[in-house]
Amino acid sequence: MPLTLVEKLATRHAEGLRPGEAANSGDFILIRPRHVMTHDNTGAVIPKFREIFKSAGLPPKIHDPHQPVFAIDHDIQNTTPENLGKYAKIESFANEHGVDFYPAGTGISHQVMVEQGYVRPGSMVVGSDSHSNLYGALACLGSPVVRTDAASLWATGTTWWQVPPVARVVLKGSLRPGVVGKDVIVALCGIFNKDEVLNHAVEFAGEGIAALSIDQRMSIANMSTEWGALAGVFPFDERLREYLLKLADSFAAPGRPGIRRPGSRSGYTRAEVEAWWNDRSTLSADSGASYAVELEIDLSSVVPHVSGPNDVKTMTSLPEIESRHVKINKAWLMSCVNGRLEDLAVAADAVRGKHVAPGVEFYVAAASATIQRDAEKLGHWKALMDAGAIELPPGCGTCIGLGRGTIKAGEVGISATNRNFEGRMGDKNGLVYLGSPAVVAASAVAGHICSPTKFTPTTIASSIKAAAPNASKPAAQSGAKSFEVITGFPAVVRGRTWFLDKDNLNTDGIYAGKHTYNDSMTSEQMAAVIFENYDADFRTRAKPGDVIIGGLNFGTGSSREQAATALKHFGIPCVIAASFSETYKRNAFNNGFVVFECPALVSYIRSLKAVPAGTRTIDAGAIEIDFTKGTLTLSHAGTSRSFPFPALSRVAQELVVAGGAEAAVAKRLAAK
Numbered sequence: 123m124p125l126t127l128v129e130k131l132a133t134r135h136a137e138g139l140r141p142g143e144a145a146n147s148g149d150f151i152l153i154r155p156r157h158v159m160t161h162d163n164t165g166a167v168i169p170k171f172r173e174i175f176k177s178a179g180l181p182p183k184i185h186d187p188h189q190p191v192f193a194i195d196h197d198i199q200n201t202t203p204e205n206l207g208k209y210a211k212i213e214s215f216a217n218e219h220g221v222d223f224y225p226a227g228t229g230i231s232h233q234v235m236v237e238q239g240y241v242r243p244g245s246m247v248v249g250s251d252s253h254s255n256l257y258g259a260l261a262c263l264g265s266p267v268v269r270t271d272a273a274s275l276w277a278t279g280t281t282w283w284q285v286p287p288v289a290r291v292v293l294k295g296s297l298r299p300g301v302v303g304k305d306v307i308v309a310l311c312g313i314f315n316k317d318e319v320l321n322h323a324v325e326f327a328g329e330g331i332a333a334l335s336i337d338q339r340m341s342i343a344n345m346s347t348e349w350g351a352l353a354g355v356f357p358f359d360e361r362l363r364e365y366l367l368k369l370a371d372s373f374a375a376p377g378r379p380g381i382r383r384p385g386s387r388s389g390y391t392r393a394e395v396e397a398w399w400n401d402r403s404t405l406s407a408d409s410g411a412s413y414a415v416e417l418e419i420d421l422s423s424v425v426p427h428v429s430g431p432n433d434v435k436t437m438t439s440l441p442e443i444e445s446r447h448v449k450i451n452k453a454w455l456m457s458c459v460n461g462r463l464e465d466l467a468v469a470a471d472a473v474r475g476k477h478v479a480p481g482v483e484f485y486v487a488a489a490s491a492t493i494q495r496d497a498e499k500l501g502h503w504k505a506l507m508d509a510g511a512i513e514l515p516p517g518c519g520t521c522i523g524l525g526r527g528t529i530k531a532g533e534v535g536i537s538a539t540n541r542n543f544e545g546r547m548g549d550k551n552g553l554v555y556l557g558s559p560a561v562v563a564a565s566a567v568a569g570h571i572c573s574p575t576k577f578t579p580t581t582i583a584s585s586i587k588a589a590a591p592n593a594s595k596p597a598a599q600s601g602a603k604s605f606e607v608i609t610g611f612p613a614v615v616r617g618r619t620w621f622l623d624k625d626n627l628n629t630d631g632i633y634a635g636k637h638t639y640n641d642s643m644t645s646e647q648m649a650a651v652i653f654e655n656y657d658a659d660f661r662t663r664a665k666p667g668d669v670i671i672g673g674l675n676f677g678t679g680s681s682r683e684q685a686a687t688a689l690k691h692f693g694i695p696c697v698i699a700a701s702f703s704e705t706y707k708r709n710a711f712n713n714g715f716v717v718f719e720c721p722a723l724v725s726y727i728r729s730l731k732a733v734p735a736g737t738r739t740i741d742a743g744a745i746e747i748d749f750t751k752g753t754l755t756l757s758h759a760g761t762s763r764s765f766p767f768p769a770l771s772r773v774a775q776e777l778v779v780a781g782g783a784e785a786a787v788a789k790r791l792a793a794k
Contacts, residue, residue, distance in 0.1 A: 124408035126288040128323040131263035135246040145285050153283045157240050158275040159249035161231040162196040162639045165208045170273035177788035185279040187220035188387050193231035197639045198517040199525030222381040229490025229516045232256045232458045238380045239389035243358045243398050244405050252681040255346045259339035261358040266681045266705050270712035270783045286352045287414035289322040293330030295422035300575035303338025304558040305426045307345040312437030313584050321704040323353040330421045336365040337464040344459045345540045348434040352704050358402045366395045420583035431553035432544040441579045444572050452535035453484045453566035457521045460538035460559050461489030466497045469563035470505035472574040478510035479569030485527040487514035522635045523547050538562045545655030546630040605752045605769045610779035613750050615695050617667045621727050621742040628679035631656035638682045649692040657738040666693025677706025686710040700724040711774050714782040720767040
């Protein structure tokens with residue numbers, strides 16, 4: 123059977139397949155990725171790792187010290203003794219186990235992974251961060267995993283993975299001057315905003331790719347996360363070959379910054395790049411491979427758009443928003459999507475000889491220290507600072523609401539980051555738009571959202587084709603054919619329901635980013651802050667045993683596991699939604715928390731029109747969930763209605779019964 127590129131890469135990194143067997147979309151497999159990256163959340167993974175071995179009665183040992191990579195980047199402006207102490211413990215752990223470690227100030231973890239040569243064509247590299255999709259720009263299967271997966275990978279080198287459905291996105295034509303990769307992915311998020319690629323792996327194809335720089339491809343692959351995709355993979359072409367050869371030269375140069383532990387897998391040589399190039403035929407989809415969906419966009423029809431406010435999938439063309447003269451208070455040029463050299467160069471051109479508008483704060487952070495040094499040599503950094511930009515260290519910071527420059531209530535900002543969720547970058551009563559680096563810089567000096575280049579409104583040429591009849595599709599997470607309930611799994615759950623009437627409810631709304639790297643929070647403290655960016659009154663009305671019902675793509679955004687575990691700590695037995703982010707679903711089951719999909723239930727509740735204007739959460743009645751029959755019954759306002767739902771897979775039930783993946787891995791280690 124012809125395979126997609128994603129299926130080929132999954133097969134290459136799968137453990138336990140029979141000779142000649144392939145990993146197809148929908149298959150649950152054991153993967154052994156080349157690398158697993160963790161950043162500040164390494165501090166939370168370490169106790170999970172130790173607990174696995176404690177439960178197994180064994181001394182803790184990293185299975186393959188060259189597989190993990192630690193790169194500190196999120197809370198690096200926090201110089202409290204507690205945070206610096208956490209970073210010191212992470213570095214000590216790395217030294218103890220021989221793991222490559224990059225300290226605060228080196229750069230954003232994803233950029234470090236590329237710059238230091240851990241990402242290479244044909245590999246699979248995962249990270250305990252939702253933007254690990256970025257690695258797909260280098261023809262690598264980059265995918266987010268969660269903290270529990272990271273601990274499992276440290277312990278055994280492997281973790282479970284379900285091969286996703288694969289979407290093919292054809293890029294035609296070429297970008298007009300002034301349009302960049304960020305504009306492309308914003309357009310894709312805005313045009314195809316009906317979950318067309320939700321939880322899919324996206325393979326980009328078409329003649330339009332050749333004109334895209336690798337920096338632009340990284341922007342597109344990175345924000346495939348915000349589009350709802352699990353991965354975004356570009357092909358291995360001549361442009362990527364040239365980029366890799368240049369990196370190989372930097373690895374060979376004297377004084378190369380970075381880690382050189384014995385046996386470290388960082389870096390590669392020109393000879394290795396040429397060997398990959400000569401074998402590139404294995405890094406493409408087979409002729410006749412089937413896709414779950416096929417989309418197309420004409421790059422020449424794209425003009426800059428902005429997303430928001432406070433919503434990635436709501437976009438407005440630059441010409442239209444310019445006519446509104448939207449005044450701003452803050453501008454941000456930073457992040458793993460737009461903090462690279464090309465981005466800084468474009469922004470410098472937009473501000474050179476000008477000054478940031480009165481009343482506007484313009485914050486700039488390079489994606490890495492190496493990029494900042496290069497920008498300084500080329501004069502880009504000086505142009506930005508001379509214009510009145512405020513320098514921040516190379517890291518995440520404000521993008522996740524940490525450090526200087528966060529949005530305040532009543533303020534409006536334009537950001538080159540990848541997310542503008544309500545409350546993510548500061549106060550939830552601030553408004554944040556997303557745009558390209560040129561738009562951000564031009565807006566900073568103008569005082570309102572605009573572009574340095576004038577564009578006329580256009581209609582973006584795009585199309586969508588349904589799945590081919592023989593397209594391989596994954597079984598739903600809970601798509602077992604029988605309704606077997608294993609010993610220890612609850613047969614029936616009953617409780618009151620709360621309906622959260624919002625699609626794309628993100629993890630910042632469920633568990634705010636400002637708490638994510640506070641590893642000292644207890645279970646009770648975590649439970650006490652659920653939904654503070656969405657509906658802070660919820661936790662005063664709800665009680666343990668209540669069931670949550672959400673809309674489409676529940677739990678989108680960050681890979682933080684607390685968005686699932688905090689609900690579990692509160693006493694919520696399960697979440698039902700029309701659909702889930704795959705990463706949220708993964709976090710849930712890896713921590714023994716039940717989630718499942720029932721879109722008909724959500725449609726029914728919405729048809730009742732029971733949600734008053736301005737209300738975000740309602741009491742939707744009582745529910746009985748029968749896992750043995752695959753049915754749930756909702757009793758509301760004196761009426762009852764039953765709905766079927768797919769049976770939970772045995773894999774999912776086993777994780778719940780075990781108490782999560784950590785316990786399951788400990789059992790495997792003890793058995794060995």
